[in-house]
Amino acid sequence: GAVVSQHPSRVICKSGTSVKIECRSLDFQATTMFWYRQFPKQSLMLMATSNEGSKATYEQGVEKDKFLINHASLTLSTLTVTSAHPEDSSFYICSATRDRGILKANAEAFFGQGTRLTVV
Amino acid sequence: DQQVKQNSPSLSVQEGRISILNCDYTNSMFDYFLWYKKYPAEGPTFLISISSIKDKNEDGRFTVFLNKSAKHLSLHIVPSQPGDSAVYFCAASDEISNQFYFGTGTSLTVIP
Numbered sequence: 640g641a642v643v644s645q646h647p648s649r650v651i652c653k654s655g656t657s658v659k660i661e662c663r664s665l666d667f668q669a670t671t672m673f674w675y676r677q678f679p680k681q682s683l684m685l686m687a688t689s690n691e692g693s694k695a696t697y698e699q700g701v702e703k704d705k706f707l708i709n710h711a712s713l714t715l716s717t718l719t720v721t722s723a724h725p726e727d728s729s730f731y732i733c734s735a736t737r738d739r740g741i742l743k744a745n746a747e748a749f750f751g752q753g754t755r756l757t758v759v
Numbered sequence: 760d761q762q763v764k765q766n767s768p769s770l771s772v773q774e775g776r777i778s779i780l781n782c783d784y785t786n787s788m789f790d791y792f793l794w795y796k797k798y799p800a801e802g803p804t805f806l807i808s809i810s811s812i813k814d815k816n817e818d819g820r821f822t823v824f825l826n827k828s829a830k831h832l833s834l835h836i837v838p839s840q841p842g843d844s845a846v847y848f849c850a851a852s853d854e855i856s857n858q859f860y861f862g863t864g865t866s867l868t869v870i871p
Contacts, residue, residue, distance in 0.1 A: 645802070673859070683803070683848065683861045732802050734859070750795075750802035 642666055643735050645751025652723055652758055660718045660754045662733030668713035669735030674706075677730045677753075689716045723758040730755055762786045763851050765862035773870050778836040780865050782849035785830065789851040789860075794823060794834045797846045797864070806847075807834070839869045 642665040652658050662672055670691055675683040687697045687708050695708035705727075707719040716735075720727055732753045764783045772778045780794075790811040795803035809816040809823045809832065816823050822835045836843055846864045 643802075683864075685861075734802075736859070750804070753802045 643669075643733065643749045643751045645733050645754055647754060648752055649755045650757070652756070654724055654758055655722055657719055657721045658723055658756060660720075660731055660733070660756075662716045662718070662735070662751050664714045664735045664749070667735075669716075670713060671736050672710060672716040673734045673736075674708060674716075674718050675732045675734065677732060683732065686718075720756065723756070725758045728756055728758045761863070762789075763849060763860045763862040765849060765865050767865050768863070769866040769868070771868045771870060772839045774841055775838045778834075778839045778843065778867055778869065780834040780836075780847050780849075780867065782832045782834075782862050783830060784832075784851050784860075786851070786853065786860075787830070788853040788855070791852045792823070792825060792832050793850045793852070793859070794821075795848045795850060795861075796843075797848060803848055836867075839867075841869045841871050843867060844869050 644663045644665055646661045650658055672689040674686045676686050677683050685698050686701045686706060687695045689695045689708050689710040691710045691713050697703045705721055707721060710716040716733060718731060730753050733751045735749050762785050767781060793808040794806040796806045797803040807816060807818050807821045807823050809825050811827060814825050820836055823832060825832045832849060844867055846866045848864045849862045850859045852859050
């Protein structure tokens, strides 16, 4: 099956620094990638939708200047948490979808393994 | 506005019995539904899906039922096993946006 690789799986950074998280689709071209954040005991919260070659679409309440998303190619999207603060500590997950096509076959979102960010 | 809802945050079931996880949605444009299983500190993994043209899809111990008129779907796991203990998310998608909307998850505990 399709694989999405997310890196790093765990990162600890100092307050005020920036952290970059990579999301790669390994065996398919992902025109659309999604970035989620999960708080403890809560659902996956969609942060932004990333389309290759265009600006990301951010959900309401998500600061686009703080969470920079770049989708430079069909297999790579990056999320950069700028000037990180302890409240940014969370579990970040990316996902990628293949083109559903006419038959809508195998239409599913493939997830990365997630990144545990801890800001100290 | 939560378009996909899982009203039961947790569920405990005895090993060997049936687990039934429920999910409701509000958007009639949704035409594809999925269930994901998630262990702590890991990304969700795909479990089973169903298209809106069907009302049932079965894969081994897992069966998903879709009631379009009620905008309701459910996941049945039978027999339940301790390894099934995880958080289960239902998700819905529509052809136009290709975006996935997730429920809030149900934490399933299967008691040995």
